Amino acid sequence: MPNHTFQLNGESVTVEVEDDVRLLWVLRDLLGVTGPKYGCGINVCKACTSHINGKAFNPCSVPVGAIQPNDQVTTIEGLADTAPGDGLHPMQDAWIANDVAQCGYCQPGQIMAAVAKVRQCRAEGREVDDEAIEELRNICRCGTYNRIREAIKAGAENM
């Protein structure tokens, strides 16, 4: 079985597994990093949203063999360390301030997608408004969408 090395939440990890196993299962089942959730396995529910080199992606749809040794993979567990200071990432703070989560299952993916969307809007010189937020495809079956909107706008102000 081949070895795969990549950068996970700031640390180099190596895992022995077949090339075609999707990264989500490498993270969850082999490395024990369970923040990214399974909700569909086909890149539609977005519950596993994480970052690769700072951009949102869905590890359920990326074979581990496609990850390069210097790729930086960030899951919800590592998000706070990407922001200045010792505390949480501003988006996580906004999520708590708005009491967004109900069951919480989709929320790691929601937060990771929200952070990437704000960065994308900034890079493209767009407002983080309802129109931008409606581009997010993450499902929340508890129906917390309206608080998610408020939290993204609040979190963006501190990013």
Place this chain on the structure above:
Amino acid sequence: MPTHRAVTTRSRPTREPAHRADVKRRSFLGLLVAAPVLVTAAEIGRQTVFDSVPEASALAVPSPPQPAEVYDLLDVIRDSARPTANLITVKVNRDGTVSFALPRSENGQGIITSTQMIIAEEMNLDPDQVEVTLADARPELVFNQLTGGSSTTFSTYTPIRVAAALAQGRLLGAAANELDQDISVLTSRQGLITGPNGKSLPFGDLTTKAAAPVTEAANVVLKDREKFTVIGKNRTKSDALAMVTGRKKFTTDLKIPDALPTVICRAPDLNGYPRSVGNLEAIRAMPGVTDVVEVGNGVAVRARTYGQCVDAVNAVEARWAAGTVAGEDDESVLRKLRRGELPLAVPKGVGTTLESDTVFYFRSNSSLETNCAIADVRANSATIWGPSKSPIAAQNEIAKKLGIAQNAVTFHVMEGGGSFGRKLFFDAALEAAEVSQAMGKPVKLMWTRSDDSRQGRVHPMATTRIRANVTADAVASFEIRHTSVATETNPGLSEAITATAQKAPGGNLTVSESIWETTQVTPYNVGASTRLLSEVDMRFNTSSMRNIYSPDVATARELMVDRIAAQMGKDPYEFRSEFTKLERWKKVVDRAAQEGDWGKSMAEGTAQGIGMHVEYKGVACAVVELDCRPETVNRKIRQARTGPRVTRVTYVVDVGLVINPRGVRAQMMGGINDALAMTLTSSLHLTDGHFVEASWDNYFYTRQWNTPPEMNIIVVDDSDAPEPGGVGEFGVAATCGAIACAYARATGEQPTYFPLDHKDPLPFTPYPTSPPVPPSPTNGLETTF
């Protein structure tokens, strides 16, 4: 048939604070439980079953009270829990914290947080000082470990307060002794009891001294509502930090030794099963696979990763037996429903007769966390981890399946990733136990999304027929006949209901009839008002979805109410305000109309709609604005349903005493988004014996592009109801009614089925049923942003 006029001037006496005073002065009996530290319990089994009722029945109203107004499902569940409530205990630990194992299931509804608040209130603590966990299955609780029907807080509020108040009193007594002070001069704050001389003692130092040497009963008086400082204040969920950091553990996040990922390969048909498997050895040799066994529902594969389970499942070559609805489709099921419809009793012709006939298609109650459970089955024992709203029934069924004693099964109740009714059942736990026994190894069993959508439980297809006879200024009769594919009731729920509801007025009903009778209220003065249910059992896997009947019945009922109003030349809001039965209900309707700017000018192709609903000891009214203009309806979003858009929702709800307003608003928000799905976008299509929808790109639950940009939720904070009512499902029904009415007003068309887009062409190519799991894509690095 007499014609009843609506009461327009109301002279009923207002409910005075005197009523509340009666409640608060009442002393309750608690129990001091013999233990090394202070442990208290509630004992309220002495109250008679029917002592708390009729706020409606004393009133002379044109429509006589319906059973649910007098004794509703919440009463049924609470009364079934009463005889065992004394076994729920509050414990004061030596470190000064207070702990409580809640015999309920948390799936996001916020009951852990609200329970912390209730205990903190009685003991003058910060809610953070109270540790609330979910209790393992405890068969001695009988009916008191069931989470359903939005009943949790209603049934646990008083027992928990009694136990907490008793603990507080014991600690004060012990402190008085230690400090040599009279108990009346002591103050208790944040776990510290302080005397007038400034000397203080923490709970942790007092708990051993306050402990009871023998179990004994004790009287306790609860804190006055006027002195509440925690209850009624906004509080963020206690697990918010854990949830936003990924630290909150769900079942499949647990690391149980040797419990490897396990997936079952299932039949193409709904409820099909394997006749023979041709390539078991080849499957066993696939990468990562450790075990493959044939079980009742399919072929179970255990592997190093879930991805390898899915690859192996998709490689299974099996011959499958036909399922329970082989060859059936939506229309054939509808024909069978039609044959089960009951006649309407009141003949046509008293005034103008209005009739409606509305079809509600199947909907999935799949939560984002799919069905899952961990099982470690040994020779004579089993340990299960999983979310469950009825763990005692689960424990019992698992024991039967494994052929071991019920007390040999330990069921650890995990917090679930959503439920909405799905987790009243424990399909995955039962399967995990079966597979673990067959493999002789621990398994972490998870349903794939396609299994969860196609084989998982559904909200039943149903028809609602209504006939109303209307005169110039009154309604003579209003009859509802609801005919539904049978809703399977969970063993735990049905036993609780049959044990108690038979004592209710008009008892001796079946489980479904009991739920129907104890939940359905037509909240208007509409003369002879009847509501009947008939169910047709067709071997579907069904369960509730944020209620069973009410959202559908409310949709049809509120549409008919608008037609009646039009017939009488009245505005939809004015009719509801005038014809609703109780002053408490009217207040909510009036407030919703006011806050929602009812009657404001709306562009062509858009309209407001109003709907009300009475249930869960409360009342709710929604005012929505719906945009049905072509440019909105036809907007294109990839892999999505668009259609009419709800642009604004005003939701006013009186749930009685409010524990956590922020939590109540959260539940209403979720219910409102469910209502959008129920009426506009979400349904399953049955074809050739299976459901077409396999994932979230087929089944269109509300998404960011559907959710209302404006949502204003108002929780009545001065309700005259003395107790907390139900919350978890209460956002749905009134919103469904309001959306349906707005659609009819915006388009001029009366909808005859829901969701409105059910017969539109499918905006996707269905995934095959064999192999059963759509393979994961490999191009995920091309869609980054």
